[in-house]
Amino acid sequence: MKRIGLMAACVWTGAALLAASAPTHAEKVLNVGMAAADLGSLDPHRTATTPDKAIIGWMFNGLVRFKPGTMNPESIEPDLAESWDATEDQLSWTFHLRKGVQCNNGYGELTSDDVVFSLKRASDSKISSFSSDFADVASIEATDPYTIQIKLKQRPPSLLGILTNYQGGNIVCKKAVEKLGDDFRAKAVGTGPFAFSEYTPNQSVVLVANKNYFRGAPKIDKIVYRYIPSDATRDLAYTSGEIDLIYGRQDQTWAERMKSDPHTIVDVFGPGELSNINLNITKKPLDDIRVRKAIAYAVNRAELVKFKGELTARAAVSIIPHDYLGTDEQAPLYPYDPDKAKALLAEAGFANGVTIESVQTSLPPMLNTMQIVQAELKKVGINLQLNVVDHPTFHAQIRKDLSPVVMYSAARLPVADVYLVQFFHSRSIVGTPTAVTNFSHCDMADKEIDAARLATDPAKQKELWKKAQEILIEQVCAVPLYEQLQVWARRDTLDYGYKLEASLTLGPIINEQSTLK
Amino acid sequence: MLTYVVKRLLVAVPTLLAVLTVVFFFVRIAPGDPAFIILGDQASPQALATLRHELGLDQPMIAQYVDFMTMVLSGDLGSSLVTHQSVWSEVAKVLPYTIELTIAALAIGTVLGLPLGVVAARRRNETIDYVARFLSLLGLSFPAFVSAILLLLAFAIELRWFPVISEARANDPMSRLSALVLPALNLGLIMVAYVMRVARSSMLGVLGEDYIRTARSKGVPAGMVIWRHALRNALIPVVTVVGLYLGVLIGNSVLTEIVFNRPGLGKLIVNSLNQRDYTTLEGLMVIYAFFIVVANLLTDLAYGLVDPRVKHQ
Numbered sequence: 001m002k003r004i005g006l007m008a009a010c011v012w013t014g015a016a017l018l019a020a021s022a023p024t025h026a027e028k029v030l031n032v033g034m035a036a037a038d039l040g041s042l043d044p045h046r047t048a049t050t051p052d053k054a055i056i057g058w059m060f061n062g063l064v065r066f067k068p069g070t071m072n073p074e075s076i077e078p079d080l081a082e083s084w085d086a087t088e089d090q091l092s093w094t095f096h097l098r099k100g101v102q103c104n105n106g107y108g109e110l111t112s113d114d115v116v117f118s119l120k121r122a123s124d125s126k127i128s129s130f131s132s133d134f135a136d137v138a139s140i141e142a143t144d145p146y147t148i149q150i151k152l153k154q155r156p157p158s159l160l161g162i163l164t165n166y167q168g169g170n171i172v173c174k175k176a177v178e179k180l181g182d183d184f185r186a187k188a189v190g191t192g193p194f195a196f197s198e199y200t201p202n203q204s205v206v207l208v209a210n211k212n213y214f215r216g217a218p219k220i221d222k223i224v225y226r227y228i229p230s231d232a233t234r235d236l237a238y239t240s241g242e243i244d245l246i247y248g249r250q251d252q253t254w255a256e257r258m259k260s261d262p263h264t265i266v267d268v269f270g271p272g273e274l275s276n277i278n279l280n281i282t283k284k285p286l287d288d289i290r291v292r293k294a295i296a297y298a299v300n301r302a303e304l305v306k307f308k309g310e311l312t313a314r315a316a317v318s319i320i321p322h323d324y325l326g327t328d329e330q331a332p333l334y335p336y337d338p339d340k341a342k343a344l345l346a347e348a349g350f351a352n353g354v355t356i357e358s359v360q361t362s363l364p365p366m367l368n369t370m371q372i373v374q375a376e377l378k379k380v381g382i383n384l385q386l387n388v389v390d391h392p393t394f395h396a397q398i399r400k401d402l403s404p405v406v407m408y409s410a411a412r413l414p415v416a417d418v419y420l421v422q423f424f425h426s427r428s429i430v431g432t433p434t435a436v437t438n439f440s441h442c443d444m445a446d447k448e449i450d451a452a453r454l455a456t457d458p459a460k461q462k463e464l465w466k467k468a469q470e471i472l473i474e475q476v477c478a479v480p481l482y483e484q485l486q487v488w489a490r491r492d493t494l495d496y497g498y499k500l501e502a503s504l505t506l507g508p509i510i511n512e513q514s515t516l517k
Numbered sequence: 518m519l520t521y522v523v524k525r526l527l528v529a530v531p532t533l534l535a536v537l538t539v540v541f542f543f544v545r546i547a548p549g550d551p552a553f554i555i556l557g558d559q560a561s562p563q564a565l566a567t568l569r570h571e572l573g574l575d576q577p578m579i580a581q582y583v584d585f586m587t588m589v590l591s592g593d594l595g596s597s598l599v600t601h602q603s604v605w606s607e608v609a610k611v612l613p614y615t616i617e618l619t620i621a622a623l624a625i626g627t628v629l630g631l632p633l634g635v636v637a638a639r640r641r642n643e644t645i646d647y648v649a650r651f652l653s654l655l656g657l658s659f660p661a662f663v664s665a666i667l668l669l670l671a672f673a674i675e676l677r678w679f680p681v682i683s684e685a686r687a688n689d690p691m692s693r694l695s696a697l698v699l700p701a702l703n704l705g706l707i708m709v710a711y712v713m714r715v716a717r718s719s720m721l722g723v724l725g726e727d728y729i730r731t732a733r734s735k736g737v738p739a740g741m742v743i744w745r746h747a748l749r750n751a752l753i754p755v756v757t758v759v760g761l762y763l764g765v766l767i768g769n770s771v772l773t774e775i776v777f778n779r780p781g782l783g784k785l786i787v788n789s790l791n792q793r794d795y796t797t798l799e800g801l802m803v804i805y806a807f808f809i810v811v812a813n814l815l816t817d818l819a820y821g822l823v824d825p826r827v828k829h830q
Contacts, residue, residue, distance in 0.1 A: 004738050037775075040599075041653055050559020126567045127717055129560040140624040182601050201610060202780040226682060230776045232666050391777075392793055395558065401665075410558070435562055480553035 028516045029222040032107050032492065033234045033243035036227050038202050043122055044170035044391055045128040048439050051247075054507025055225050058207060059104075060172070060190035062094050062165035062379075063115065063148075068509045070503040071271055071414050073325045076160050080110065080171055080191065082150075090155050090456070095163075097146040102212045103173035104195030105187075112142035112463040114174045119150075121177070122168030130168035132436070133413075150173035157417035157461075161176060166504045168412065193218045193511045203227060217502055218512045231402060244494055244516070247507070248487035250308020250365060258489045265490055270502030271411035272483025274321040275369060278423070278439035283358065283404040290348040290474035296334035297341035298380040298443070299373060305482050307372060312487050316480030318469050319424070323502075326465035328418025328453075331473055341380040353381040356427060358405035363393035369481065401431045406439040409484065415506070416465040424472050442477035445469075493517040522814065529700040529810040533803055537589065540802040541582055544795050549613065551598050551793040572598050584797070586748065594800040599792050600804060604800035607785065612804075615782040618773075621697055625705025626712050627759060635743065635751075638724060649713060655710025656710025661769070665703045665776035672699060682691075682778050700777045704770060715758045726750075727755050753821045760816025764809045 034052035044056045065079035066072070081095040092287060101110040121127055123134030136156040141149050163169045176189035186199050193215070194207035205225045209218040226243060228234040238246045248254060248266070260264050263309075277295070285291045301315045314322070318331035345354065360370050367388065374384045384405065389397065400407045412418045420426050426443035428436035445468035452464035472478070486506050497513025552568040553560070569575050573584065588595055594604040637649040673681045683696030723729065724747055732742050771783025782801065789797040820827045 018792050037784065046556065048559070068531070110671075125563040127566060129556040132559070132561040183744075184602070202784070203778070226776050226778075228661075228682065230778070233669065233681060233776050233778055236669050236674060240677075240681045242680055377704055389548070390791075392554055392791065393547070396548045396550045399553075410544055412559075426801055433562060437558065 016329050027221045028219065028509065029224060030197065030220050030245060030306060030516055031243040032225045032245045032247075032289070033221060033228045033233060033237055034225060034232065034247045035229055035481075037229045038227055039199060039205060039487045041185045042196065042205075043185050044172065044190070045130060045168055046185070047283075048129055050506045051227075053505045054247075055207070056188075057241045057503065057507060058169065058194045058223065058510050059188060059196065059361070059368065060165055060170035061101075061192055062171060063163040064160050064169075065139040065165045066504065066512060068493050068513070069496070069498040069500045069503065071504045072323070073415055076164060079165060080115070081163075090159075091152045091358060092425070093150045093152075093159060094143075095148045095150070098146065098214060099146055100142030101191050101214045102210075103176065103189055103191055105175045107189055110171070111145045111314075112148045113145070115159055115171055116140050116142045117174040119148075119163075119168075121172065122170075122309050128168060128453075131354040133162050133263070134169050138474055155454065155456075156159050156414045156506050158413070161413050161415050170205075190462050194223055197222075198476070211449070213512055216347050218510075219515045223510065238489070245490045245508070248310075249364050250312050250484045250487050252311050255311045255489075256376065263492050264277035265492055267488045267490065267500050267508060268485050269488075269500050270323065270485060271414065271504060271506070272314060272321055272323075272485050273409045273411045273420075274311075274316055274483045275366070275407060275409040275481040276316075276319065276423070276478040277373065277481065278406040278408060279479045280404040280406075280439060280441055281475070282441045285348070285350065285354050286404055288348050288478065289342040291350065291354065293334065294341040294344040294348070294384065295377065296476050296479045297337045297344070298377050299481065300336045300384065300477050301333075301481060302377055303334070304369060304372060308369070308482060308484065313482045313484050313485065315482055319472050319478055319480050320469065321411060321414075321417055324414040324416050324419065326462050328466045328469045331466075333473060334476070338376075338380050343383055348465065352383065355383040355385060356389065356405060357385045357402035357403075359394060359397050360388050360407065361391045362388050363391050366407060366409060372509065373407075373481075398471075399430050399435065401439075403439075407481075408437065409449065410437075411506075412457060415454060416469075417449065419444070420465070420472075421469055424477055432447055440477040442472060444474065444475055444477075445471045489513045495505065518818075520764065522818075525771040525817075528808070529807070532810065533634050533806050534586075537799060537803050538582075539585070540799050541576070541585060541795075544790075544793070545578060545581075546640075547793075548795045551795065554777050554792050555599055556814050584795045585703070585796075589803075595796040597789075597797045599797075605797050607797060608782070608800060608804055611780040611782055611785055614780050615767060615770065616698060617693070618770060618779070619763065622704035622708055622760065622766055623763065625701055626708025626762075627755075629705070630709040630712025631716050631755065634713040634755075635720055635748065637713065637717045638720035641721065646717075648819055649717070653710040653713045654665065656707050657714075659707070660772070661703060661707060662772040662776050665700070665773050666708065668699050668703055669776070695777065696777075700770075700779055703777075704766060708766075711758055711762060712755060713794035714765050716751065716755050719754040721749060723747045723751045749823055753820065756816060756819045756823055760812055760819070763812040763816075767805065767808055 034051045040045050040052045042052065042056060044060055047053055047056055047244060061079045063081040065078050067075040067077055069110040080098055080101060082098050084093060084095045086093045097112060103110055119140045123131050123137060136152050136154050137389055138151045138153045143149050146440050156297060171190065173189045177184050180479050187196050193213045195210050198206040199207040204227060207223040209221050211217045228237060231249060233245060237243045249438055255266050279286045279292050281287055305313050305315045318328050320327055322329065360367060370386055374386060377384050412422065423437050424445060425438060426441050426446050427434045428438035429441050430439055448464045449466035452461050455461040455464060488508060493516055495515045496508055497515060500508055503509055553563045556564055556568060573581060596603050597607060633649050637646045640646055669681055672678050679695065679699055729742060729747060732746050767782055769788050770781055774781040774784040786801050789801060
């Protein structure tokens, strides 16, 4: 780009000096544009937001990992651990670490001390946002510098799932955490293909390639992760060539517009964040199952998917997201049948209509979905009132059980148990000491969910999960709507090095296989 | 005059304390839990409770207020709930950017707006007057973020004179300057609209006065009439507008800061609000209130410069 006057002279001189001392190849710098105002936290045991999760995926490893580009628990492969074995009852696991893995930023070799420290930190509710994932872990010990033993109180649905390079399973380097203290948030240290280099508040985080990465030196030298909260500015920066990889909008029009550029590739991938309308079965009139069924019959899933755009959204298949271990892909969801809805309402004594109040977030993608649902419900005589509040207020109020109708959008570890427990098990009911996100107050599938956890036969486990979903759907604890997929776009000069179908970090994984032309 | 300034600043202190108190209670009454926002929706209730305790949020409000005021009166604005950095250091990082944008916008607004208003008044109802009034209408009607994007499209995409994302590096004055141009233009052009209108109508009013007629009939050249006699009298309402706008600029620059990806006070306020970062919000409100006080003081002092009848004891 043209700079004016003095600036041009400076740049020219600088370039000349650089050329004189140039390395043998030009530095490959990947510029990424993210929709966020600033860094939240690079600490993998604390990060809750999409912008932070994406960049963490490039900096850390777990004991095991999902094969890059997938999130299928059946494709979990070795990462920091070369191999592992478990006892018959699966309550004691031994992991054998790779030797010679180096912590970034000069913190030395990764040993079992680091792994034990990291896992204990991830399970500590005082530090970690994900401590509840480790509830079934009894002890974690280093039996020698390269061996770790994990003992369990009872079998979690997927121990390997918890130990992947996702959330609490990301391994941090002990000496770095101890040395950096509070600064770890902005300068986190792991073992991944890219290491922290520089952070400019409100502007960018710079990562440099880890030349000693145990899978091989990355071919991209530097990543500049730019914080550009304005959608329009981000799009303009992509158009002008200042960024090569852009966080997209989960929006059909945007995807179509980007696709029309011959040098742009739009990546639409999982996880699909499932939007469920949770109904509180203890509040009138929702305590009457006929009213809940009426709501289920009145909602037109296909219309919603069309509104959201078929490029970036797909209809829900069950009360938990599609393609998780245990999802019933052919779950018996209530079809669209407004006449049946009206009949059920009349039966329940609401032939002249019924009013239901709810708290709704002002976040546009969630709000406009609920406005359509509101219109669909109006057609059958249900008057859904939306009290719109800002997003943090919404989250605070729904957890205080102030809304009988809660539209919630989420993805979790792709094992049925996690979603079922967090949203539909009685111990997760909001307002209780062990609350998570059970807004429906449902408890009818507790037995099946608990039994599935203890099941040792994978086929039996899937069957129990299937039954649980059937029960919860029949009882209309929630009305599933659609799943919103992740949308990013890149210039065709960037090749990830693998096929991107899904990524739990909600962003593409940039690793040693990725190239930039 | 020095005693006047000092007296004004001292009187401001109770105002600032009052602002602090009001803001303190209002932000805490608003629903939304900072611990939840920091830890995310998968955090266990224990983790949330622990963090709330660490941040002192589980104390009764009055106790929190007393703790906070004690801290502030000893000169400490506290630390951000989110980053644990001292509020003052966070503000100090972005303040230079806001100040330079405000001053640049102000400069563009007055340097372009004043002459335009004067010319429009002199050549009332001629073409230039209509053009100026039309442009002023555009400037007043365009939301700042729309004009910002249009500027980017024109200068960054079409003409390629500037990059879309200007990284203003703290120790590189050239990059600071080049990153300042488009945002300052955006806010400045809107300000031109205001200043032009006020200057024009004020000038028209003054030009109808008796002493102007006297000066003209004395044979004073037209230029001198405007510069020596009319302008200084016409300036007073303009000074008022500029003074008022100064306060507005600091807060309203947030949309410009977002579109141009510039750090700034406005953006910091909005982000802290979204994150329910109570301490940063309180600190920011106090600093912002202090700026309004200073802006008003400067406006009053400016009156003294423009109108010799105003005396500051």
